[in-house]
Amino acid sequence: MKYSKTQLTFLLVLRFIIGWHILYEGISKVMNPQWTSANFLQESQGVLSGFSGWILANSDLLTIVDFLNAWGLVLIGLGLIFGFLFKPAAIAGSVLVFIYYLSVPPLTGYEYTLPSDGSNLVINRTLIEAVALFGLALFPTNKVFGLDYFIYSRQKGTFQYDRK
Amino acid sequence: MTENNNNTNKRDSGKGQSSPDNTGQISSKGISRRSVLKAFAGIPVAGIFGYEWFRKINYDNDKKDRIARELGLDKMEFPVQDYGKEAIRDTLRIGIVGFGQRAEQLAAGLGFMHPDEVKRRESNNTLINWLEQEDLHVAITGICDVFDLHAERGLAIANNSIRHRASKLPAKRYRTYQDMLADNNIDAVIISTPDHHHSFMAVEAVKAGKHVYLEKSIAHTEEELNELYRVVKDSHITFQLGHQITQSTVFKQAKEIIDKNVLGKITLIETTSNRNTAEGAWIRHLDSNGNPKPGDEKSIDWERWLGSAPYVPFTIDRFYNWTKWFAYDTGLIGQLFTHEFDAVNQLLRIGIPHSASSSGGIYYWKDNREIPDSLHCVFEYPHKDLTLLYSGNLASGRNRGRVFMGHDASMELGSNIKITVDRDSTQYEKGIASGLIDTESPMITFNPGAGQIDAVTSASGKYYADRGLTNTVINGKQIDVTHLHLREWLDCIRENKIPSANIEVAYEEGIACLMAHRSYLEKRQVFWDEVNRKIV
Numbered sequence: 001m002k003y004s005k006t007q008l009t010f011l012l013v014l015r016f017i018i019g020w021h022i023l024y025e026g027i028s029k030v031m032n033p034q035w036t037s038a039n040f041l042q043e044s045q046g047v048l049s050g051f052s053g054w055i056l057a058n059s060d061l062l063t064i065v066d067f068l069n070a071w072g073l074v075l076i077g078l079g080l081i082f083g084f085l086f087k088p089a090a091i092a093g094s095v096l097v098f099i100y101y102l103s104v105p106p107l108t109g110y111e112y113t114l115p116s117d118g119s120n121l122v123i124n125r126t127l128i129e130a131v132a133l134f135g136l137a138l139f140p141t142n143k144v145f146g147l148d149y150f151i152y153s154r155q156k157g158t159f160q161y162d163r164k
Numbered sequence: 165m166t167e168n169n170n171n172t173n174k175r176d177s178g179k180g181q182s183s184p185d186n187t188g189q190i191s192s193k194g195i196s197r198r199s200v201l202k203a204f205a206g207i208p209v210a211g212i213f214g215y216e217w218f219r220k221i222n223y224d225n226d227k228k229d230r231i232a233r234e235l236g237l238d239k240m241e242f243p244v245q246d247y248g249k250e251a252i253r254d255t256l257r258i259g260i261v262g263f264g265q266r267a268e269q270l271a272a273g274l275g276f277m278h279p280d281e282v283k284r285r286e287s288n289n290t291l292i293n294w295l296e297q298e299d300l301h302v303a304i305t306g307i308c309d310v311f312d313l314h315a316e317r318g319l320a321i322a323n324n325s326i327r328h329r330a331s332k333l334p335a336k337r338y339r340t341y342q343d344m345l346a347d348n349n350i351d352a353v354i355i356s357t358p359d360h361h362h363s364f365m366a367v368e369a370v371k372a373g374k375h376v377y378l379e380k381s382i383a384h385t386e387e388e389l390n391e392l393y394r395v396v397k398d399s400h401i402t403f404q405l406g407h408q409i410t411q412s413t414v415f416k417q418a419k420e421i422i423d424k425n426v427l428g429k430i431t432l433i434e435t436t437s438n439r440n441t442a443e444g445a446w447i448r449h450l451d452s453n454g455n456p457k458p459g460d461e462k463s464i465d466w467e468r469w470l471g472s473a474p475y476v477p478f479t480i481d482r483f484y485n486w487t488k489w490f491a492y493d494t495g496l497i498g499q500l501f502t503h504e505f506d507a508v509n510q511l512l513r514i515g516i517p518h519s520a521s522s523s524g525g526i527y528y529w530k531d532n533r534e535i536p537d538s539l540h541c542v543f544e545y546p547h548k549d550l551t552l553l554y555s556g557n558l559a560s561g562r563n564r565g566r567v568f569m570g571h572d573a574s575m576e577l578g579s580n581i582k583i584t585v586d587r588d589s590t591q592y593e594k595g596i597a598s599g600l601i602d603t604e605s606p607m608i609t610f611n612p613g614a615g616q617i618d619a620v621t622s623a624s625g626k627y628y629a630d631r632g633l634t635n636t637v638i639n640g641k642q643i644d645v646t647h648l649h650l651r652e653w654l655d656c657i658r659e660n661k662i663p664s665a666n667i668e669v670a671y672e673e674g675i676a677c678l679m680a681h682r683s684y685l686e687k688r689q690v691f692w693d694e695v696n697r698k699i700v
Contacts, residue, residue: 012205020209060289081206081209081210081213082206082207082210083203144203149202149203
């Protein structure tokens with residue numbers, strides 16, 4: 001099956017806009033010294049609420065989580081936009097965003113104090129972004145439209161799989 | 165990616181260049197210009213991103229600057245605290261009278277902590293802040309307490325010199341405060357007994373030539389307050405009333421904000437206490453397992469504890485929960501409103517009110533207490549066009565904050581500052597009309613750490629700070645405000661200066677509190693007779 005130019009273009013657009021979003025989420029956190037994930041973690045319900053509580057209970061751990069989260073988002077965003085280490089970036093991003101989803105899933109019976117973005121039942125935009133990112137990871141546009149081209153082009157045989 | 169590469173391949177092969185898909189391998193020479201350009205596809209995206217980000221930063225900064233200019237905040241100079249300089253100084257020898265819970269905090273402020281507490285703080289990672297405290301060059305050389313257990317704990321604390329260069333001078337227990345005051349080996353005393361002893365002990369300490377740090381509240385009766393005022397004024401000693409919250413960096417910022425008229429004319433100040441626990445309602449005689457805390461007539465000199473208060477038989481309830489009775493304290497007024505009054509008086513120097521009226525009752529904690537658990541006081545300052553409100557409640561923890569209401573903006577002052585512009589402000593009329601100033605949510609927050617304007621807050625970015633009044637941030641370090649208040653007192657002793665909670669402001673506070681208390685007891689509005697300097 002071949003992809004048309006249009007299909008390919010939209011695949012790239014999807015990669016860029018998700019990359020943009022994640023990059024800015026990261027940058028806005030890095031640039032704001034007062035930002036902390038504490039408010040978000042406090043809201044946590046469901047399977048990850050215990051995990052969130054554990055992070056909240058350890059101020060050192062919270063600092064580390066905040067740091068890793070903010071810079072992780074920046075690196076993932078850059079990876080997506082530049083197509084650099086794209087596959088690990090997309091998968092890491094997908095997992096990270098999925099963790100956000102699982103921390104505050106919009107399931108019936110879970111009520112949150114922070115306002116939600118839109119009307120959600122089980123599915124929300126966070127989950128959609130996580131799934132879209134995972135999907136993107138399966139289409140390595142980076143090998144042509146990304147800095148990863150240079151990695152793959154220098155590694156003999158790496159492209160073999162393209163030919164199977 | 166077969167498809168993509170095929171796509172590439174088609175065009176690349178058209179130009180007769182090598183293509184990865186043709187060969188399954190590639191040499192660096194084989195990379196086409198076109199492929200390289202494609203590889204950099206992210207760059208224009210990053211470029212647009214950078215441009216938009218730059219625009220946003222400029223927009224935000226510009227808006228912040230315009231708001232700051234509009235509010236007059238750009239002209240402000242926030243004082244930088246001179247803290248952390250270590251100088252070699254003579255050791256001052258301190259005696260502590262009354263070694264309960266508060267004295268332990270004071271001792272920690274001076275640089276002395278019980279070994280058990282050191283271990284506890286080590287395990288929860290809070291010891292480091294304390295270790296970073298400036299060395300105040302003091303020794304606790306005297307402890308006086310009627311309860312053996314407290315006195316012994318005090319000695320253990322005074323003798324624990326785990327901090328570098330902490331005291332090597334031994335601490336001694338005195339049976340009576342008179343013995344301590346008579347000893348020439350004590351330079352200064354800290355009085356942290358139950359409130360009914362405060363003014364007596366302070367008067368005698370001043371007469372004995374000791375510098376005095378007196379925990380609030382200052383005096384239990386008007387006569388005692390007048391006597392203390394007179395004695396201190398006639399002496400050369402340094403007197404400091406034990407308040408600490410105004411040492412916080414945000415208070416110095418708040419002062420600048422008020423001085424620069426950001427709020428406009430302030431006609432109403434609302435202060436509150438909001439507690440909802442047994443501990444907060446001064447029920448403290450049980451330990452965490454519900455058993456009575458230690459102490460009996462064998463280990464406590466009960467008659468000395470009572471002092472001049474009427475005799476009542478010893479109970480563990482009365483010993484630990486003395487705040488509940490008027491014989492020893494004025495309850496919410498003496499314990500909590502004092503801090504509120506000091507906070508307002510340090511900022512605005514409102515002084516003694518023209519009138520006070522209080523009302524309240526015992527509505528929730530229906531034990532054997534005399535003090536109300538819901539108390540509301542109104543103080544009028546007609547010569548300053550100002551009303552000061554105090555509302556204390558011990559059965560609801562809803563945080564009502566401390567708010568200064570001006571014609572142009574209101575300021576909520578807690579562990580940070582939130583300024584909300586008034587929708588009908590005159591000063592900011594233009595800014596509001598142009599949409600620059602939003603009156604729906606706080607426009608400006610001040611972070612105690614930064615000493616500058618933090619952020620223009622959006623509805624979602626509101627910074628909810630509680631009233632954590634135990635620490636402040638100086639040069640990035642968490643510093644205990646009680647330590648700062650003690651430090652100010654000690655600096656003033658050494659340099660013969662007047663501290664912030666000096667006898668004048670302490671007197672004003674004492675009168676305001678006694679007026680509120682009398683109004684509650686007599687169920688009428690009371691007035692300050694300025695000519696005869698007495699409450700009528």
